[in-house]
């Protein structure tokens with residue numbers, strides 16, 4: 416699995432996100448075990464509140480490849496969410512039974528304290544980090560105070 420290639424793609428997707436003063440700009444890609452893209456999403460791409468991982472998962476709903484897929488996200492999946500408290504990305508990933516998540520950047524305590532990685536690990540999801548992409552994932556959010 417080419418983590419650099421896919422995370423680079425996720426960062427490019429994050430740049431498409433309409434900027435918000437109250438939410439991160441994130442990119443996410445779902446990749447099957449053969450290294451083919453299943454779906455992709457970015458913050459607020461299909462509605463004004465949707466998260467990148469949520470969007471990618473919605474577009475891939477029912478796809479049998481999810482059982483062996485890897486989700487690339489520029490940001491740690493959320494564990495608290497103001498507008499959709501029952502649909503955090505961590506919960507959606509667990510519900511979709513995604514076995515592996517690769518992230519570039521741990522969520523800083525700007526809006527909430529994120530426990531996404533801990534929740535996913537507790538749920539049996541393998542977490543890989545590619546911290547060499549953290550600066551690029553963060554740079555998309557340079558407009559947010561505290562980032």
Ligand SMILES: [Zn+2]
Nearest residue numbers: 466493503504
């Ligand atoms: Zn989220």
